[in-house]
Amino acid sequence: MRESKPKKCMMPSCDKETFDKKAFFCREHTRVFESFMSTAKKVAVVAVPAAPLVAKVISRKKK
Numbered sequence: 001m002r003e004s005k006p007k008k009c010m011m012p013s014c015d016k017e018t019f020d021k022k023a024f025f026c027r028e029h030t031r032v033f034e035s036f037m038s039t040a041k042k043v044a045v046v047a048v049p050a051a052p053l054v055a056k057v058i059s060r061k062k063k
């Protein structure tokens with residue numbers, strides 16, 4: 001059985017919890033991510049589904 005524990009921000013250097021279960025990042029990093037998407041909408045198409053993947057790769061690298 002899986003516990004519904006609070007999700008942590010996917011930024012490797014960040015240890016905050018996400019404000020929403022669907023969110024990948026904490027409130028602060030979500031704002032950074034969203035502002036990045038709005039300024040680079042071409043990248044957004046790739047960035048949205050890739051966000052958890054990229055964070056995974058980054059955090060794996062760090063280990």
Ligand SMILES: [Zn+2]
Nearest residue numbers: 009014026029
């Ligand atoms: Zn964060």
